[in-house]
Structures are given as structure tokens and as C-alpha cells.
Amino acid sequence: MALIKFTNRGIYCPQGDFYIDPWHPVDYAVTTHGHADHVKWGNKNYLCHELTKPILKQRYGLDENVETLPYGETIDINGVKLTLFPAGHVIGSAQVRLAYKGEICVVSGDYKVEYDGISTEFEPVKCHTFVSESTFGLPIYNWQPQSDIFEQISNWVDSNHQKQKTSVLVAYSLGKAQRLIKNLAGRYPIYVHNSIANLNEGFESVGVKLPATIRITPEIKKDELQKGIVIVPPVMTEGRWIKTLQQPAIGVCSGWMMVRAGRRWRSADAGFALSDHADWNGLLSAISATGAEEVFVTHGSTAVFAKYLNEIGTSAQEVTTKYGSEDDEETLTKAEPEP
Ligand SMILES: [Zn+2]
Ligand SMILES: [Zn+2]
Numbered sequence: 001m002a003l004i005k006f007t008n009r010g011i012y013c014p015q016g017d018f019y020i021d022p023w024h025p026v027d028y029a030v031t032t033h034g035h036a037d038h039v040k041w042g043n044k045n046y047l048c049h050e051l052t053k054p055i056l057k058q059r060y061g062l063d064e065n066v067e068t069l070p071y072g073e074t075i076d077i078n079g080v081k082l083t084l085f086p087a088g089h090v091i092g093s094a095q096v097r098l099a100y101k102g103e104i105c106v107v108s109g110d111y112k113v114e115y116d117g118i119s120t121e122f123e124p125v126k127c128h129t130f131v132s133e134s135t136f137g138l139p140i141y142n143w144q145p146q147s148d149i150f151e152q153i154s155n156w157v158d159s160n161h162q163k164q165k166t167s168v169l170v171a172y173s174l175g176k177a178q179r180l181i182k183n184l185a186g187r188y189p190i191y192v193h194n195s196i197a198n199l200n201e202g203f204e205s206v207g208v209k210l211p212a213t214i215r216i217t218p219e220i221k222k223d224e225l226q227k228g229i230v231i232v233p234p235v236m237t238e239g240r241w242i243k244t245l246q247q248p249a250i251g252v253c254s255g256w257m258m259v260r261a262g263r264r265w266r267s268a269d270a271g272f273a274l275s276d277h278a279d280w281n282g283l284l285s286a287i288s289a290t291g292a293e294e295v296f297v298t299h300g301s302t303a304v305f306a307k308y309l310n311e312i313g314t315s316a317q318e319v320t321t322k323y324g325s326e327d328d329e330e331t332l333t334k335a336e337p338e339p
Contacts, residue, residue, distance in 0.1 A: 001014060001015070002105075002129070003015065003080070003098050003100055003103055003104075003105040003129065004020075004098070004105055004107065004129070004131070006296070006319050006320075006321070008024070009022045009023065009024040009026055010022030010023050010024065010026070010321070010322075011107060011131065011321075013080060013098055015078065015079060015080050015100050016077040016078045016079070016080030016082070016098070016100075017077075017078055018030055018047075018077055019043075020032065020096050020107045020109075021038040021039070021107075021109065021323070022040060022043065023037075023040055023321075023322040023323075024040065025040065025041075025042035025043050025044075026043055026044070027043070027044045027045065028043070028044065028045045028047070028077075029043040029045065029046050029047070030046075030047045030048070030082070030096055031046050031047065031048040031052060031056070032048075032087065032093060032094050032095070032096060032107070032108075032109025032110070033048075033049075033052055033055075033087065033089055033090055033092060033093035033094065033109055033110065034048075034052050034055030034056060034059065034090070034092065034174050035090070035110065035174060035175075036059075037322070037323045037324045038109060038110070038323065039056065039059075039060060041060050041062070043065075044065065045065050045066075045067065046062060046065060046066045046067065047066075047067045047068070047069060047082075048066065048067075048068060048069075048092070048094070049068065049069060049070070049071065049084050049092045049093070049094045050068040050069070050070055050092070050206060051091050051092030051203070051206060051208065052068075052092035052093070052094070053066050053068050053092075053206065054199075054202030054203060054205055054206050055092065055174060055199065055202060057202060058198050058199055058201075058202040059174075059199075069082075069084050070084075071084050071085060071086050071094065071120065071123075072084075072085070079100065080098050080099070080100045081098070081099040081100070082096065082097070082098055083096075083097045083099075084096060084097070085097060085106075085123045085125050086119070086120035086121060086122060086123050087108060087109050087110065087111040087112075087119075087122060088111055088112050088113060088114070088115065088116070088119050088120065088121050088122030088123075089109065089110040089111050089112055089119060089122075089175065089276050089277070090110075090119055090174055090175030090178070090276055091118060091119050091120075091174075091175070091178060091203060091208060092119075093109060093110065093111070093119060094109065095107065095108045095109060095111065095123075095125060096109070097125050097127065103128055103129075104126070104127040104128050104129070105127055105128065105129040105130075105131070106125045106127040106129070106130050106131070106290060106292075107131040108130065108131055108132050108133055108286075109133070110133050110135070110276070110277060110299070111133065111277070111278055111286065112275065112276055112277050112278045112282060113278050113282040113285060113286055114143065114145070114146060114282065116146060116179045116182075116183075116276070117146075117179065117182045117183050118178050118179055118182040118183075118210075119175070119179075119276075122286070124286060124289030124290060125290060126290060126291050127290050127291070127292050128292060128293050128294065129292055129293070129294045129295075129296070130287060130290045130292035130294075130295050130296070131295075131296045131297075131298060131319075132283060132286070132287055132295055132296070132297055132298070133277065133278075133283075133297075133298055133299040133300070133323070134283060134297045134298070134299055134300050134301050134302055134305035134306075135255075135277040135299045135300035135301075136255055136275060136277050136278065136279050136280065136283070136300065136301070137280065137283055137297070137300055137301035137302070137304060137305030137308075138280060138301045138304060138305075139280045140258070140259060140280075141255065141258060141275075141279040141280050142258075142279050142280060142281060143255070143258075143273060143274075143275060143279045143282075144273065146183070146274065149272055149273065149274045150183045150184065152272060153169070153180075153184065153251065153253075153272055153274075154184065154187070156249075156251055156270050156272075157184075157187075157188065157229055160249045161188075161227075163247070164226065164246065164247060165226070165246070165247040165248070165249040166222075166225055166226040166230060166245040166246050166247060166248045166249065167188075167228075167229050167230065167249055167251065168230045168231075168232060168242055168245065168248050168249065168250045168251065169229060169230065169231045169232075169251050169253055170232060170233070170234055170236070170237050170250060170251065170252045170253065170254075170268070171231055171232075171233070171234075171253045171254075172233060172234065172254075172276075173193070173195040173196045173199055173233045174199055175276045176253055176254075176274065176276060177192065177196040177199070177200075177231055177233070178199075178200065178203070178210060179274070179276070180231055180253065181200075181210055181211055181213055181231070182210065182211060184229060185211030185212075186211070188227065188228045188229050189214060189224075189227070189228035189229070190211070190212075190213045190214065190228060190229050190231060191213070191214045191215075191216050191220065191224075191225055191228050191229065191230045191231070192213045192214070192215060192216065192230075192231045192232075193216055193231065193232040193233055193236060194215065194216070195233050196213075196231060196232075196233065197213065197215035197216075200213060213231075214228075216230070222244070222245055222246050223246060225245060225246070226245070226246045226247075230245070234252075237250065237252070237267065237268070238267065249269045249270070250267060250268045250269050250270070251268065251269065251270040251271070251272055252268045252270070252271050252272070253272045253274045254271070254272075254273070254274070254275065255273055255274070255275025255276075255277060255279075256273075257271030257272055257273045257274075258273035283305065287309065287314065288314075292314070293315060294315050294316075295309055295314055295315065295316040295317075296316070296317060296318075296319045297309070297316055297317065297318045297319065298318075298319050298321045298323055299321070299323050299324075302318035302319070302320075303318050305318075306318040
């Protein structure tokens with residue numbers, strides 16, 4: 001019997017009797033990371049990496065029924081050996097390795113292969129079966145090194161400052177925001193939206209060292225914000241608050257900016273193709289490093305990506321799941337869950 005089954009509740013391990021990132025409530029859910037499409041409220045028990053626990057607490061109020069596991073440590077669940085490995089996607093994100101009677105299966109969750117300076121670096125794991133995401137599984141997606149992107153962002157911020165404009169970076173609260181903070185810190189004060197400040201506090205409570213930021217409150221003057229860098233989640237983009245800032249210039253940080261004509265998105269002044277997912281070559285290199293005989297593809301461009309894998313001799317099939325992308329166009333306009 002295969003080690004995983006795709007059921008209408010989610011990815012199920014029959015031998016261990018648990019689910020990985022189920023989308024309907026179950027007794028035992030292994031959680032790869034804290035993004036909303038991977039965490040559903042209402043499971044009886046959760047298992048996640050220790051750095052994901054504060055996110056489950058902040059965003060979903062989960063605490064007592066959350067067990068944690070560090071990377072590389074193995075536990076036994078009904079005879080299935082389960083180990084978490086870093087997925088490099090956001091802080092605390094994990095790939096789940098299952099081993100049972102010589103058979104090894106790895107469920108990637110979301111991942112990226114480039115080190116972002118803040119999330120534990122992605123580690124390829126050998127396996128027979130690999131469940132890969134394919135959010136950006138099209139050959140047009142080729143990220144520039146993040147050092148180049150951060151140089152573009154810094155130049156944009158500098159030019160805004162010269163023009164007395166307020167630099168507003170739009171970034172998902174979990175992942176992208178911490179990555180921006182880590183890589184932009186030092187030159188200007190960084191002001192963050194409540195949803196980001198709350199997550200940062202959660203991370204700090206478990207020992208993650210983040211550069212200093214300032215929580216945006218009504219008391220902070222608009223000319224102070226103009227002198228710094230403002231980071232807000234996508235839901236704020238079309239809201240009224242941004243319009244109250246001094247000459248706001250909006251820069252959207254998302255992988256989808258890669259294919260935007262003129263890199264414009266709605267009211268955005270700039271788009272930066274910074275993604276927490278692997279690009280086309282990243283996905284291919286990660287899959288090849290697993291040595292997997294069988295690949296299941298979830299998220300995004302599943303059909304194209306699975307077809308291509310078969311063409312290059314890797315047996316692959318697309319799987320229909322309820323995973324979306326925290327980073328996709330639809331989500332960029334949707335409200336985030338309240339912390
Ligand atoms: Zn994610
Ligand atoms: Zn996802």
C-alpha cells in the first residue's frame with residue numbers, strides 16, 4: 001500500500017493514520033507551515049516545526065493541541081517514522097519525510113531553493129515518492145538572485161526619499177515581510193502593519209532574531225513614515241489608509257510581478273519579482289535531487305509541470321488539492337485572517 005493517499009480531506013498516510021495539511025478537520029494533522037491554505041482550524045491535534053507553533057497561536061489561537069518537532073528529529077507514529085526537513089519557504093516551513101518498511105515519501109509543502117537569509121535553507125531529501133508544489137511551474141518563471149531584487153528595492157526606496165515620497169512595500173505578512181525586514185534593515189527605519197508586528201512578536205517569543213521594526217500606530221506621524229520604509233500586507237493595497245500617506249509610492253513584492261506588463265499591478269508604482277516559491281529551474285533541480293521514482297504535483301501549474309516531468313522521464317501526475325497560493329493574484333486582493 002502506498003504511503004500516502006489523496007483523499008477529499010487531504011493527503012493521508014494510512015499506515016500512520018494522520019493527514020498532512022488537510023483542508024477538512026481530522027484527528028491528527030501534520031502542518032508543513034503557517035500559510036492559510038495549509039492550516040485549517042478544528043483539527044484535534046497538530047504537529048509542526050517549533051517555529052511554526054507561534055504562527056498557529058497568533059493566527060488561529062491554537063496552543064495546547066500543537067506538538068512540535070525540530071528539523072531532523074524522527075518520531076514514530078503508528079510505525080511510520082516521520083522527520084521534518086527545512087523547506088526554505090518561510091520561517092518554520094518543513095518538508096515531511098515518511099519512512100515505512102523501506103519505503104520513503106516526502107511531502108514538500110511549499111518550498112524555495114534559494115536561501116532567503118531568514119528561513120532555514122531548503123534541504124533536498126532522497127525519497128521514492130515526492131509530492132511537489134508547482135505554484136510557478138512554468139518556464140517563464142526564472143527568479144533573479146535575491147541580491148539583485150533587493151538592490152532594485154533599495155534603489156527604488158532611495159529615489160522615493162529624494163522625491164519626498166513614502167515607500168510602501170506590499171508583502172504577505174508571513175514570510176515575505178520577515179524576508180524584507182531582514183534584508184532591508186539598517187538604512188531606514190522599518191514600519192510594519194499590525195499583522196506583521198504580531199507575527200514578528202510570535203517569532204521573537206521562540207528565539208528568532210529579527211531586526212528592529214516599529215509597529216504602525218495612529219500616533220506615528222505621516223512625515224516619520226515618509227522617512228522610513230512601510231511594509232503592509234496585500235489587503236491594505238486598495239484601502240484608504242495608504243492614500244493618507246505623504247505621496248505614497250507602492251511597491252508590490254510577489255513572484256507574479258514577473259509577468260506583469262511594465263511590472264504594474266493596480267495602483268502599484270513598482271513590482272518586484274520576489275517569491276517564496278521555487279521557480280521553474282528550482283522545481284526541476286529540487287525534484288531531481290530527491291531521486292524520486294514518482295512525483296505528485298500540487299499547486300498552480302500542475303498540468304503543464306506534470307506533463308513536462310513525464311517528457312523528461314520522471315513519472316509524474318497532477319493532484320487536485322485545495323491548496324492555493326498565499327502569493328497568487330486572487331489572494332493579493334483578499335483579506336488575511338485576523339491575527
Ligand atoms: Zn505557503
Ligand atoms: Zn501553499
